[in-house]
Amino acid sequence: MGEYLAGVDIGSTMTKVVIMNQAMLASVIGPTGPEHRKLANRVMEEALAKANLSFDDITYVVATGYGRINVPFADKQITEISCHARGVGYLLPEVRTVIDIGGQDCKGIKLSNGRAVDFVMNDKCAAGTGRFLEVTAEGLGVKLDDMGRLSLTAKNVAGISNTCTVFAEREVVAKLSDGVPLPDIIAGLHEAIATRIYGMVGRLKIEREVALTGGGAKNIGLVKALEAKLGYSVLVPPEPLLTGAIGAALLGKDIAKQAAENGIPLLRSELRLQEATFFT
């Protein structure tokens, strides 16, 4: 039957939208700017166009992520913790621990039959988040996407002592000037961030299988560094950026199903999709 669910995940750096019914129909990923609301609408429209649907075809919209409150047309806000859990549980049922490395935070989530049972989160300090790599990549004059590949050619990993992202940046630039090979430095950065993440997520008593999601999962160097810490290989979903949005859509589906079963009408947001910006 034509029940369409939408999940909108506004992260600190990337915004993702998926539209699903039985399977995923459309997904859009775009950078998050200062104007969340405007962006949410734009990205949603794009996704709808891709799926040849209009907003009225959508049964339920769940917003998640750091900007979730800025999605006027969402029917419900749910934290990224629950959404990632639901999304990964759906994509990779065997997973017990999720490590999500976002642009400005890092989460560890413990799963038990597709639901979050415990979690840890870092967003106090940029060390251990994607920003750490972004900033240092800038300092090195390297494209973020090349970091992973480059680090794999490291001969001997350079030690990065500073955990403060800003100081790490100056530290790596100094190392570069001292003639330390680029790959060694980048490998050192991955080592440093993997260490921070491992220390934090370790609080959950990590159990296999482990899935890696978020932008960090696209960085092969970081994946390898984490696998080295864990001592075994991790699973990475086909599109690691989308697990939150997929989970959001699925939770929307659960809510719709629940309502139908209890024969109560589905509570929906008054606001429909329209060009809203933070100025208005």
Added chain:
Amino acid sequence: MPGEGAGRGLAAADKYYQDYGCRARELKGQGKRIMGYLCALAPLEMLTAAGFMPFRIKGDVNEPITKADVEMETIVCPFVRSCFDMSLKGKYEFLDGIVIPHACDSICRTYDVWKYTLNLPYFHLINMPHASDDPSLNFYKALLNTFRTSLSKFAGKEISDQSLTQAIQLYNQNRAKVRELYELRKASPPLISGAEVTKLLVAAMGIPVEEASELIGSVIEEVKQRGSVLAQKSARIMVVGAQIDNVAFIDLIEDSGAWMVADDLCPGARELFPYVDATDDPIDGIAERYLRKVYCGRTCRERKGSYQEYTEERFGHIGRSIREFSVDGVVLYIYKYCDPFGFDVPATKSYIESMGTPVLYLEDEYSMSTIGRLRTRIQAFLELIGSK
């Protein structure tokens, strides 16, 4: 006469909370002497018996710490730094002195910084032991008598056993009121919100004990009269931690769809539930209470028997509250740089979880700037409890 100047009910509590120190300032104007103190372990009965109005120094999460950093390292507990910052900024200009119990390193090790930076006529460190065996208790009694002598010298009046006994009664009545207040939280939904309780208890730290008891009493009446007006929410939360003297964090919990119905905090149950027993020498009862009845991480309880019994001895009161207040989840809220509570986290967490109660451990910095960041954690924790 008691209660003079003190308004009534939640409105008065809110006024004293918002304008913390206004009553002390007023009384100072009327010639009352005000003695500041840091931390729940200052023996208030002694201050009151000496004719002072005890005034609890608090910080301010909304005020960035600036002046304090000129004299004090930033590796000190942020709550203590904020208290010091407020004092330096003249927020408590009405104080005649400050009494500081040897609570933790952050307080004890900065004693000289406080003493030599704030020009106040009186300072005294009560060098409370960390051990709690009998020799420690006797030592503590000796300390209290040294303090008694020193304080009466400054007060210019002898602190008689009789005045101590009266003070003890006043504070025990106050503690009874607080217990009565907490009864209102047992209903579901609670009759009074966590934010309302915290505001009231903070307000009470800044006014004379008789007025505090009356204020709490008037709030109890008001709340009973208004009946069950609070909405039903998804979870009943207990907060365990060192000191919370503002509602920002509690609002965060209660705005996220839960009620805070119990605590092991200062100000809160940990500090305000224990009574002082009537003893021939009032010092005995006071010493026993502050060293052995206030379950603060800074006091090392003697281990008798197995480690499990020891854990029960240390955290049993938390377990009892979880049952009595039918708590669904506990937020373990610890400040950075807090040695007494920081080292307890693994044991506290596993004790509470062993009761089947989920725990959210948060390390925070005593600043509004972090509140936003905690929101997602709180909401996720509540979703997690809800899906159980």
Added chain:
Amino acid sequence: MVYVAGIDIGSAFSKAVVIAKNEIISYHVIPSGGNYKLTAGEVAGEALTKANLSFEDIDYTVATGYGASNVPFSNQVVTDISCQSRGIFYLFPSARTVIDIGGQFTKVFKVDDRGKATAFLLSEKCAAGSGRFLQVIARVLQIDLEDIGELSLRSQSRVDFNTGCAVFAESEAISRVAEGASKEDILAGLHSALAAKIQTMVERIGIEPDYALVGGGAKDIGLVKSIEERLGSGLLVPEEPQIVAALGAALIAEEKAASIEILH
């Protein structure tokens, strides 16, 4: 004519100053980039070209700054605190307290009546409250670093900005914008947060006017104003606040050159 040069390789920008007879002949500023050695050559080369000189014309070169050791052609390396003191003394002999807001560190130091540093303080081991704060924000708000100052002065109601981390200043700014705060108010908030930290450092080292402000941060009129407010005193700001250390290095180089002359 004896020409000497001062080279300052900072973590964000590199500067070169050429002087003769105690007068600035030319100077140049470029971003430090990823290779200090190349940067050093480039910035010095540019300054020399401006002065129609070549490396051969330079009698003595003093290098300073975070990357000083990477200046192959320097005769001597001198700490940036000594160079800045010397430079400030040349520009403002009355300055006793100098505030340097650099790329990542904020430094406050005392200069005596001979242009020598007698005490100093550096900001803590975390970039909170460093100049980096502003760079990050400029990018988020899609404005030029140069415009930050002017904009902030138009603030109506300042946003209280109190993040722990310079990098997260970015996300905090983003959410403030999302909440509808204006760029002006956000910048004003940042400035006051930074100024508060600086005031603390000045009080720690001991208040002593006149105050001078140098480093990239001194180009930010909004920051200057908000520091002046907090200190309740005006600030001496050089026209080119970024080149003070390089200038001082050059002045020290000139003294060296002179003393060598005497030896010969």
Added chain:
Amino acid sequence: MTEEKKPEKRRTATEAASRIGSMSKALISDALRAKEEGKPVAYTFIFCGYDEIIRAMDIVPAWTESYAGILGVKRDAQRFLERAESENLSRSLCTYALCGLGFDNWREELGEMPPNPPWGGQARPNVMLSSGQMICDPRYKWYQAAQHYMPDVPVYVGGLPWPPYEEDYDYREVEGYYVKYIVEELRGLIEFLERHIGKKMDWDRLSELVDLSDRTWNIISEAYDLRMAVPCPMGTGDAMNTMVPMVFMMGTQEAYNFFKDLYDELKYKIDNKIGVVPDEKYRLMWGGGLPSWFALGDFNYFNSKGAVFPVETTYRLLEPVYKLDLPKVSDPLEHLAWRWVKYWTYRYDKAKKRPGSHPDIEHLIEYIEDYKIDGVVMHEAFSCRSWHPGLIWQLNHLKKVYGDIPSLILESDIVDISSYNEADTRARIDAFIDTLEAVKSRGR
């Protein structure tokens, strides 16, 4: 995290200091051997006041701070810190304790030592001897937390406080009950040990050891006083080594002999004008804070700039016993108690003589004058609230009651290397040397 490159072998000025490596290694292996031979091992703290008692009962001490420090020196602390973090212990807590707890947690989980532990690892204790004294909170919290991983190991918590410095009463009015309390707590310790180790205290032996440690206090003071000489024969860098027999071997003949040798060596160096640095330009005092164990090389860096450290307030928690005017008592425990209280109150009278002064300030002034100090260097270790709060105030107050003097506060940690950056630290040292020169040249 990838560890920093191992530090270059640090140069020591004295032959005595160069012997320390093997001595501290021996301390670790003693505990391990004791385990094998079924002898009792006790976790305990430096300056716990228990030394003579432990030695007299043939209990082998495992100094948990020492092992954490060694992990720091070897730049191998991070994995244990991470382990502790995974246990929900905040990284802002004492990193000695975090290393120790990380190690305990790991060892207990494996039932054997963690992978390649430096020097064979930290032996599992039979008892843990906490201290509810005033030095720091981790001294009672650390082993309380360790019980979470070793629930079967009994813990003793004894209180050894000292009177705070106050104007409103004289410490002599209270020292009596402080001593009484300490004696009771030490007696409690002995009962606890007799109960759990099943060995009686040999009181005559205890008296001998107390007498030996008195003499060791004296010889240490006399040896260290020799460092007043110009040029200075031994700096703080070396003192961070020679603290080993002082704090881990008190009450042993070996410690006494070590400092006797040090005394002779320093005498020889002075007679032959052998200084730490050939051309001594600046005499600095290490005026507060524990060192960064992974960066002791920084002392050599100071030396390379012509700066020496003739004296430090750190790891010199003793005075010549004959200066403490201790009452004559027969009970060795009472003697220990008096020595403890009189040591901590040693400069109280002095402080009362100088308006607005304080014993800590008097301590600094005394050293500045006795050792002809040009500048004060301190280290603020972020994870330790024992010695590090109050440093800023001490400097401010010193300048107020005594006079201005160049000062530098370094910021890092005792074992957490992620708080350290060599380039930045040395840049600060360079700048400080410049200010010293500027101030000195004014004087001339």
